Amino acid sequence: MSNNGYFAAGDRIQLTDPKGKLYSFTITPGKEWHTHKGWIVHDELIGLPEGSVLSTSGGLKFTAFKPLLGDYVLSMPRGATIVYPKDAAMILGVADIFPGARVLEAGVGSGALTISLVRAVGESGRVHSVERREEFADNAVANIEHYFSGRPAQWTYAIGSLQDQEITDVYDRVILDMLAPWECVDFAANVLRPGGVFLAYVATTTQLSATAEALKSDGRFTEPESSETIVRGWHHEGLAVRPQQRMIGHTGFLIISRRMAPGVEVLARRRRPAKGAYGVAEE
Numbered sequence: 590m591s592n593n594g595y596f597a598a599g600d601r602i603q604l605t606d607p608k609g610k611l612y613s614f615t616i617t618p619g620k621e622w623h624t625h626k627g628w629i630v631h632d633e634l635i636g637l638p639e640g641s642v643l644s645t646s647g648g649l650k651f652t653a654f655k656p657l658l659g660d661y662v663l664s665m666p667r668g669a670t671i672v673y674p675k676d677a678a679m680i681l682g683v684a685d686i687f688p689g690a691r692v693l694e695a696g697v698g699s700g701a702l703t704i705s706l707v708r709a710v711g712e713s714g715r716v717h718s719v720e721r722r723e724e725f726a727d728n729a730v731a732n733i734e735h736y737f738s739g740r741p742a743q744w745t746y747a748i749g750s751l752q753d754q755e756i757t758d759v760y761d762r763v764i765l766d767m768l769a770p771w772e773c774v775d776f777a778a779n780v781l782r783p784g785g786v787f788l789a790y791v792a793t794t795t796q797l798s799a800t801a802e803a804l805k806s807d808g809r810f811t812e813p814e815s816s817e818t819i820v821r822g823w824h825h826e827g828l829a830v831r832p833q834q835r836m837i838g839h840t841g842f843l844i845i846s847r848r849m850a851p852g853v854e855v856l857a858r859r860r861r862p863a864k865g866a867y868g869v870a871e872e
Contacts, residue, residue, distance in 0.1 A: 596634050596655070599738065603660055604643065604651035613656060613664050624649055658708070661736060662701040668728035669698035672766060672790060673840045675820045677705045683816075683845055684762055684788045689713040691758070693780060695751040695773065696720065696766035700729030702790075704736050706764065707744050718746040719754055721767075756780050765789040770796070771803035778809040781848040788845045797842045810846040812858050817842050 596602060596616060604612040614622055620631045627647025634643070639654045656664070659674035672680070680702065686692065688711040697703055697720035706716045720726040726748050734740050747754060751765075751773050762785060763777040770789035777787050787810060789800050797815055804813045818840075822833040849855055 594639050596637050596639070596653070598635055601656055601661065602634060603654050603656040605654075606649070606651055611660070611664075612651070613660070658704065662699075662704065665699065665701075665732045665735075666728060667699045668725045669722075671699050671701035673701075673837065675818050675837060676790065676840055676843070677702050679816075679818050679843060680764065680788060680790065681705055681709050683843060684764060684786045686710060686762060687714075690715075690761045692716045692762045692764060693756070693760040693777075694718045694764045694766075696790075697729045697746065698725060698766060700732040702764070702766060703729060703744070704733055707733070707737070707741050710743060712743055714743055716744050717756075717758075717760075718744070719751045720746065720748055721750055723748050752776055760785060762786045762788070768796070769799075771799045774800075774803040774807050774810070778807060778848060783848055783850045785848040786845060787848065788843060790841050790843055792841050794842075797844055800844050804844075804846045808855060809849050811849065811855060813844050813846040815842055815844045 598616055598618050600616050601613060602616055606612075612622075616631050616634050618632055618635070621628045622631065624645055624647075626649040627645030629643055629645050634653070637643075637653070641653050643651050643653050662671055662674060662677075680686070686706060686709040688709070690710045691714065692706050692710060694703060694706060694716060695718070697718045703716065703718055710716055718729075720729065726746060730740075730746070733744070751767075758780070759782050760780050761782060763781055765773060765777070765788070767773070767789075770791065774787070781787065787804070791797050791800060801813045801815065804810045819836070819838055821836040824831055824833050
């Protein structure tokens with residue numbers, strides 16, 4: 590996808606009507622995009638700047654932009670549930686995904702988070718993704734290659750379970766989006782550098798608890814921290830400012846921890862556990 594502010598053949602274009610409804614398609618020479626009120630010729634879009642207002646042959650008007658990353662991942666074909674943009678943004682931030690980082694990702698799904706990781710590490714970084722299901726991997730590869738107009742040089746992937754991979758490289762970050770990330774804590778500890786970040790994205794409190802306890806019992810990670818991100822939009826029309834009726838609520842939890850230096854014991858947290866936190870003691 591070109592990034593010079595002008596539309597070119599092969600670019601994804603996003604049209605917004607006056608009611609705010611979105612439409613998206615790829616600019617393909619020789620094609621037309623049809624609506625209930627006329628059509629738009631693709632060839633006439635090439636060379637136009639973003640932010641143009643387009644009219645169909647029947648006079649229906651749209652504002653035209655290239656889709657933002659969040660728009661792209663929400664509209665791309667899904668083989669599995671995606672990591673929503675609000676969570677992907679938090680993952681990049683709290684896991685400190687930096688240019689040049691070496692990232693191991695497991696659980697590619699539809700490729701939404703992978704695209705964000707590949708963009709964040711830049712050409713000097715590296716992202717290696719592992720996906721158990723081949724059909725998910727095929728769909729993710731298509732989405733990633735479509736977004737980057739080809740396969741990014743800094744991205745590789747493998748099909749299979751993470752625990753079965755023979756990985757000898759050392760990574761700065763391990764990012765897991767899977768059903769049982771607690772089963773991969775030992776694997777992550779073995780491939781992370783000292784100070785490296787472990788982050789898991791899970792959907793339920795049961796998964797969150799199991800992952801937290803696995804990190805604590807492993808002994809090579811700091812005390813894990815967990816969070817969720819809830820986004821609420823606002824409506825503003827003059828002095829009428831109020832929360833929108835619909836919001837993006839719970840989508841998942843993030844749990845994060847850092848790799849201790851080899852042979853260094855984790856300092857115990859001085860706090861009293863909540864009553865009943867570990868079950869009822871037998872008398």
